[in-house]
Each structure stands twice: as structure tokens, then as C-alpha cells.
Amino acid sequence: MIKSRLLAPGPVEVPPAVLEAMARPVVHHRSAPFKELFARVRTRLAEVAMVPGEEVLVVTGSGTAGFEAALLAAVPAGATVLSLHAGKFGERWADMARRFGFRVVVVEEAWGRAIDVDRVRDVLRADPQVAAVTTTHSETSTGVLHDVERIASAVREEAPDALMVVDAVTSLAAAELRPRAWGLDVVVSGSQKGLMVPPGLAFAYLSERAWRRSDELARRGALVPGYYLDLRRERERQAQDQTATTPAVSLIAGLDAALNVLLDEGVEAAWERRAALNEALLSAGEAVGFGRYAERPSPAVAALRTPEGIDAGEVVRQLAKAGIRIGAGQDAAKPHLIRPSVLGYADRFDVVTLAAALEDAVRALGGEAPFGRAAGAALEALAG
Amino acid sequence: MIKSRLLAPGPVEVPPAVLEAMARPVVHHRSAPFKELFARVRTRLAEVAMVPGEEVLVVTGSGTAGFEAALLAAVPAGATVLSLHAGKFGERWADMARRFGFRVVVVEEAWGRAIDVDRVRDVLRADPQVAAVTTTHSETSTGVLHDVERIASAVREEAPDALMVVDAVTSLAAAELRPRAWGLDVVVSGSQKGLMVPPGLAFAYLSERAWRRSDELARRGALVPGYYLDLRRERERQAQDQTATTPAVSLIAGLDAALNVLLDEGVEAAWERRAALNEALLSAGEAVGFGRYAERPSPAVAALRTPEGIDAGEVVRQLAKAGIRIGAGQDAAKPHLIRPSVLGYADRFDVVTLAAALEDAVRALGGEAPFGRAAGAALEALAG
Numbered sequence: 001m002i003k004s005r006l007l008a009p010g011p012v013e014v015p016p017a018v019l020e021a022m023a024r025p026v027v028h029h030r031s032a033p034f035k036e037l038f039a040r041v042r043t044r045l046a047e048v049a050m051v052p053g054e055e056v057l058v059v060t061g062s063g064t065a066g067f068e069a070a071l072l073a074a075v076p077a078g079a080t081v082l083s084l085h086a087g088k089f090g091e092r093w094a095d096m097a098r099r100f101g102f103r104v105v106v107v108e109e110a111w112g113r114a115i116d117v118d119r120v121r122d123v124l125r126a127d128p129q130v131a132a133v134t135t136t137h138s139e140t141s142t143g144v145l146h147d148v149e150r151i152a153s154a155v156r157e158e159a160p161d162a163l164m165v166v167d168a169v170t171s172l173a174a175a176e177l178r179p180r181a182w183g184l185d186v187v188v189s190g191s192q193k194g195l196m197v198p199p200g201l202a203f204a205y206l207s208e209r210a211w212r213r214s215d216e217l218a219r220r221g222a223l224v225p226g227y228y229l230d231l232r233r234e235r236e237r238q239a240q241d242q243t244a245t246t247p248a249v250s251l252i253a254g255l256d257a258a259l260n261v262l263l264d265e266g267v268e269a270a271w272e273r274r275a276a277l278n279e280a281l282l283s284a285g286e287a288v289g290f291g292r293y294a295e296r297p298s299p300a301v302a303a304l305r306t307p308e309g310i311d312a313g314e315v316v317r318q319l320a321k322a323g324i325r326i327g328a329g330q331d332a333a334k335p336h337l338i339r340p341s342v343l344g345y346a347d348r349f350d351v352v353t354l355a356a357a358l359e360d361a362v363r364a365l366g367g368e369a370p371f372g373r374a375a376g377a378a379l380e381a382l383a384g
Numbered sequence: 385m386i387k388s389r390l391l392a393p394g395p396v397e398v399p400p401a402v403l404e405a406m407a408r409p410v411v412h413h414r415s416a417p418f419k420e421l422f423a424r425v426r427t428r429l430a431e432v433a434m435v436p437g438e439e440v441l442v443v444t445g446s447g448t449a450g451f452e453a454a455l456l457a458a459v460p461a462g463a464t465v466l467s468l469h470a471g472k473f474g475e476r477w478a479d480m481a482r483r484f485g486f487r488v489v490v491v492e493e494a495w496g497r498a499i500d501v502d503r504v505r506d507v508l509r510a511d512p513q514v515a516a517v518t519t520t521h522s523e524t525s526t527g528v529l530h531d532v533e534r535i536a537s538a539v540r541e542e543a544p545d546a547l548m549v550v551d552a553v554t555s556l557a558a559a560e561l562r563p564r565a566w567g568l569d570v571v572v573s574g575s576q577k578g579l580m581v582p583p584g585l586a587f588a589y590l591s592e593r594a595w596r597r598s599d600e601l602a603r604r605g606a607l608v609p610g611y612y613l614d615l616r617r618e619r620e621r622q623a624q625d626q627t628a629t630t631p632a633v634s635l636i637a638g639l640d641a642a643l644n645v646l647l648d649e650g651v652e653a654a655w656e657r658r659a660a661l662n663e664a665l666l667s668a669g670e671a672v673g674f675g676r677y678a679e680r681p682s683p684a685v686a687a688l689r690t691p692e693g694i695d696a697g698e699v700v701r702q703l704a705k706a707g708i709r710i711g712a713g714q715d716a717a718k719p720h721l722i723r724p725s726v727l728g729y730a731d732r733f734d735v736v737t738l739a740a741a742l743e744d745a746v747r748a749l750g751g752e753a754p755f756g757r758a759a760g761a762a763l764e765a766l767a768g
Contacts (some may be wrong), residue, residue, distance in 0.1 A: 200632030248584030
């Protein structure tokens with residue numbers, strides 16, 4: 001018997017209560033029970049996003065849908081967007097912005113590196129046209145947590161009118177994220193990561209300033225048109241605990257259950273727990289020859305460079321044979337990067353499991369890994 | 385104790401096997417088991433849509449998302465779109481087309497009426513610029529099944545180059561729908577109607593001709609840009625049993641289970657069953673003073689005009705008190721229209737239940753309804 005374990009940086013394993021909620025009979029989205037559920041979910045979602053009392057909009061779609069909806073709601077057509085990227089998702093937002101006709105200026109770093117705030121300052125000084133700066137917070141493809149707080153502060157100083165647009169898809173409920181204190185204008189996330197819900201929902205927060213900007217642009221007809229992903233219409237409907245089109249009600253029921261689990265622990269406690277688990281996982285990897293890939297590790301994923309001579313695809317396959325699904329390296333990082341993760345419904349024993357599986361894989365692939373070394377390193381890190 | 389029953393024209397009650405599938409642990413969308421599931425689902429979805437062997441694309445989002453994706457993939461920016469409408473959803477597609485900058489010409493009929501094919505011919509003769517004709521098949525707001533076969537044939541004769549774009553959100557698996565035989569170019573549907581899955585997935589079929597058109601327009605850069613709802617990218621990825629962004633895997637697992645139920649019965653048998661059940665429901669309503677609202681009734685919903693002096697909102701509330709959720713009338717039809725439906729996981733006893741509830745409501749609201757008259761009419765209609 002091989003037991004299945006989902007230990008990738010999203011989709012993640014979800015709590016049993018979430019699965020149970022998903023299995024409940026469908027509730028009509030125009031009914032009073034749904035409105036009640038939706039109000040409760042959005043209120044608590046705003047707490048998780050550290051913007052209590054404000055509106056976090058729910059979109060049926062992937063994180064990409066949420067990012068698109070938010071970008072088009074807040075940034076004027078044809079404007080200059082400064083896209084910070086150092087991995088696959090950062091690149092995606094640049095591609096998206098180009099596709100919609102924005103002028104895109106890029107600050108690019110090598111995979112594994114964090115965005116250099118000084119370079120951001122230089123570009124903003126040289127290009128005062130920038131209307132929005134987009135960045136990922138936790139870059140899932142490289143395991144790097146970009147320093148969004150410092151980036152946002154630099155943007156405020158150099159380009160006070162530019163909106164700060166943040167992809168927090170894998171960082172929400174996983175890493176410290178304080179939109180108000182940090183002055184973030186747009187924050188987007190998704191259900192299948194730190195919130196521990198199956199994929200299919202995206203979340204979008206716009207600051208008061210971003211909404212004012214949006215209102216003004218809409219009056220002038222200066223926004224790129226959207227229909228399904230029209231956040232302005234969603235804002236109007238969701239203020240009435242409704243949605244503009246039929247939402248994925250079962251996923252929203254699942255989210256309600258997940259928020260119970262998350263808020264029972266507390267958001268800040270979840271940040272700490274996840275950082276500690278991920279750090280232990282990185283230590284476990286290091287103990288058997290893997291290297292840290294990310295300059296500034298995100299708690300959402302343990303990006304590990306494989307030991308010399310060991311192919312990352314082979315490691316992923318070894319773990320898959322043992323029933324464990326982790327993230328593989330993407331694009332150019334494919335041969336030497338693996339991305340296990342304890343972002344989901346996971347605890348320290350999942351870290352030990354992954355540590356043991358990494359040991360197994362190294363041994364199976366001809367490397368050296370004394371029995372218990374990775375597991376021991378994980379346990380020691382967690383005891384510390 | 386009050387038992388809850390969802391008997392609205394979508395979302396609908398779903399089979400227990402679908403709920404059970406939704407409750408299974410999350411499967412990673414890049415894993416082999418997901419690819420296998422997704423391939424099986426799409427193959428059978430094409431069978432249900434009567435286009436076996438062709439590609440029906442799956443989008444995470446509402447039916448509106450699917451319609452937008454298909455419209456933008458097939459119709460050149462700024463082109464003339466002839467929008468046929470006789471209800472809320474037809475209007476929505478006209479609004480959407482306008483929003484994206486298409487020139488929109490309209491053939492409008494009163495709510496409850498079917499689209500007049502001769503008027504469509506007249507407009508097409510007068511306006512040879514029309515690049516696409518959009519219509520709903522089953523107009524959920526009025527309960528009318530538009531004669532898409534005849535409309536499509538008229539479009540082919542009068543404007544051979546115009547694409548025929550059909551909203552089959554509530555008609556798929558509910559009413560006869562033969563995209564190939566009828567020459568439909570685009571067919572869009574959603575999960576929460578005849579397919580008996582919770583909301584959150586949309587489906588889009590493009591004919592070979594529509595894809596050729598799309599390819600040619602893309603080469604010329606003549607399409608309205610989309611990113612999340614880019615069907616061209618989805619076509620490429622879904623041919624490899626993948627999706628461009630993370631899909632709602634749990635809903636796809638639910639869809640797999642629903643397709644088992646649907647294909648066990650057979651699509652044509654489901655059309656017949658649903659038409660018979662809906663006809664019986666209309667007869668039941670008539671037996672206690674309701675009138676048929678739709679000129680050409682769709683099997684997806686029994687649109688019933690309330691008896692003189694009885695407010696539709698009150699009827700909806702009476703049924704809600706008994707635990708039964710039906711569709712209310714929308715917009716101007718609100719005071720006099722109700723929309724019960726046996727589109728979902730429903731059989732003849734659900735029709736009898738609705739018949740009894742309608743009787744109850746009429747009696748409670750001061751109307752006349754001998755005990756068993758509506759239920760009897762339903763049973764008689766079903767015996768016929």
C-alpha cells in the first residue's frame with residue numbers, strides 16, 4: 001500500500017472539515033443561507049489579510065484571474081507598469097500587462113535572488129511615468145520571499161502616485177503581510193495555498209486609494225474593459241453579500257471551514273508555524289547535501305538545489321514512487337531544483353516525512369545520506 | 385423538521401456521487417492522476433455536447449466566463465455582433481459585447497417570446513457586416529427554448545460567414561442540442577445546470593471553422609486581448625490534458641462523477657426525461673391557475689405566470705417556508721413569474737413535490753386549489 005501525500009506549494013492538502021464542507025448539498029447563491037455564509041467568509045478573509053473591516057472580493061477562478069481583475073480595475077489603459085520579476089510568476093504578470101497593452105518596464109533578477117530595492121529606486125527615478133509596480137510576494141517558482149515592505153516603502157518615496165500591486169497568492173496566511181502598515185494598494189491571493197482550500201477561488205483587496213483611483217478612471221472611461229473579471233461590479237454586488245455571476249458555492253463553503261481552522265490558530269501564529277516548519281525542511285535538505293536555492297526563503301516552499309550529480313526530476317520521481325507529490329523545478333531550474341512544501345494542512349511530522357523521503361531519494365540515486373540524518377536535522381531545527 | 389430542496393434552474397441538486405467526489409483529497413493539477421481524470425472528463429463532455437472526438441474546453445469560472453472567453457477567441461475586435469435577446473441572459477451577452485467594443489445590433493423580443501427567425505433574416509439582409517450572431521438556447525429568465533436549429537440555418541443562408549455563438553448554459557444535457565448538425569460555431573455551458581455539478585466550471589466548444597477563424601485573427605493581431613480567459617492558450621494546454629492556470633480540481637472530480645450518472649442514462653434519454661418532467665410541472669401549475677409564461681418551453685425550467693391576484697414573490701416565500709428553493713422572476717417579471725425546475729438530480733417525485741407545494745401556496749394565498757389537483761395533473765401528464 002502506498003499512501004498519497006500532497007506536499008507541493010499548492011494545491012495543498014486541505015483539512016478534513018474543508019472536504020466535509022465541499023460535500024454538503026449545493027446552496028443556491030441567491031438564498032439567505034448563502035448570503036450569510038458569504039458575509040461571514042468575507043469578514044474573516046479580511047481579518048486573515050490584515051485589513052479587518054475592509055472588503056476582500058472573491059472571484060471564481062485561479063489566482064491569475066484575481067490578478068487580472070485587480071490590475072484592470074486599478075491601472076489606466078496604456079499606463080506604464082513596472083514589473084519586478086525573479087521567477088515564473090513575476091514573469092506572468094509582466095506578460096499579462098503587455099497583453100493588455102500596458103507599457104511594461106522590468107526589473108529582473110536571476111531566479112533564486114530577491115528583488116534589489118535599490119534597482120527599483122533607480123528605475124523609478126529614471127521613469128516618473130510609472131503608474132503601478134507589480135511584484136510577487138512569495139515567488140513560488142524560486143521559493144524567494146521578496147521584501148514587499150521595503151519595496152513598497154521605496155515606491156512610496158520615489159513614485160508616490162504609483163500603485164503597489166502585490167501577488168500574495170502563496171504568501172497569504174503563510175508569511176507576514178500587512179497591507180495597511182506597508183502601504184500596499186492591491187493584494188491578490190488564491191484559495192489553494194495558505195488558506196488550505198481546493199483551487200478555484202481568487203481574492204482581491206484594493207486599498208481605499210486604489211478604489212478612489214479606480215472610480216476616477218472609470219468616470220473618465222480610462223480602464224481596460226473587463227466583464228467577467230470586472231471587480232468594480234463585484235464590489236457593488238459583494239457589498240450586498242452577492243456576486244455578479246454564479247460563484248463556486250461549494251468552494252466558498254470549504255473556505256468557511258478553512259477559515260475556522262486558520263483563525264483558531266491565529267494568523268500570526270500560522271506565519272510563525274509555517275516559517276519554522278519550512279526552515280526545518282530546508283535544514284533537513286541541507287543535512288543530506290541539498291542547497292538552499294532562495295536568497296530570502298519564503299515559508300511557503302522549501303526550494304532546494306539538488307546535490308551535485310543528482311537530477312531533480314529523479315528526486316521528484318523517487319518521492320512520487322513513495323506516494324509523495326512535491327513541486328518540481330520549472331523552466332531552466334528543472335534539472336536542479338525541487339520544491340517540497342508544508343504550506344497546507346501539515347505539521348512537524350510532515351516535515352519529518354519529507355526529510356525521510358529526501359534521505360531515501362538521495363540513497364536511491366547513489367548519493368550519501370546516513371539513516372536519520374535529514375530527519376534528525378528537521379527535528380533538531382524544530383526543537384531549537 | 386423542514387427538509388431542504390433545491391429545485392431552481394441552477395444551481396441544482398447534484399447526485400450524491402458528485403458530493404462524494406468533491407470531498408476527496410485534493411489532487412495536484414500537474415499530476416498523472418489529474419491528467420487521466422481531465423482527459424476522461426473532456427472526452428465524455430464532448431459526447432454530452434454531441435461533438436465526440438472534438439475538444440470541449442474547461443474554464444474555472446461561471447458560464448459568463450466561458451461565454452466571454454469564447455466570444456473573444458472567435459470574433460474580431462470591433463466587429464459587428466448581432467445579439468438576439470428575449471430575456472436577461474440574452475441581454476447580458478449584448479452588454480458584454482458592447483463592453484468589449486463590438487458594434488452590437490439587436491433583435492429583441494418580449495420576455496416569454498421566442499426569437500422570430502424572420503426578423504433575424506431581415507436584419508442580416510440589411511446588415512451584411514455581421515461577424516457573429518449570439519443567442520441563448522434556453523433563456524433561463526423566461527423559460528423559453530429558442531429554436532437555435534432554425535436560427536442557425538437562417539444565419540447560414542443570409543450571412544454564411546457569420547459565426548453562430550450559442551449560450552447553452554441551461555440547455556446542455558437538458559434540451560436537444562446538435563452543434564454539428566445545426567452548424568453551430570460556438571457553444572458555451574456551465575457545470576451547475578444539466579450537468580448536475582456545483583457551480584464553478586464553464587465549458588466552451590468551438591467548431592473547426594471557428595478555430596480556423598480564431599487562428600487567422602490571432603495571426604493578424606485582430607482579437608480583443610484576454611489573459612485568464614484566453615481560450616487559445618487553453619486549447620494548447622488542454623490538448624496535453626493540462627490547463628493554463630490552476631483549475632478547480634475538486635469540481636472537475638465532481639464533473640467526472642456527474643458524467644457517469646449522465647452517460648449511464650444517455651444524453652438523448654436525459655433530454656426526453658427532462659422534457660417530460662418539465663411538461664408535467666407546467667401541467668401541474670396550470671391545474672391550479674398558473675399560466676405558461678414561455679411561448680416555447682425549455683425543459684430546463686417551468687416558467688409559470690401566477691394566478692390573477694397572487695404575487696409571485698409570495699409564492700416563492702411560501703415554498704421557501706416549506707424548504708423548497710425555486711427560481712423567482714427577475715426584473716420586470718418579478719411580480720408575476722415563478723421558475724421551479726427539475727433540471728438537476730430530480731425525478732418524477734420531485735415534480736409531484738413541487739406540484740403539491742404549488743397547491744399549498746395557492747391555498748395559503750387565498751386562491752382555489754382542490755387537494756391533489758396539481759399533483760394529479762403532474763401524475764397524469766407523466767403517465768401519458
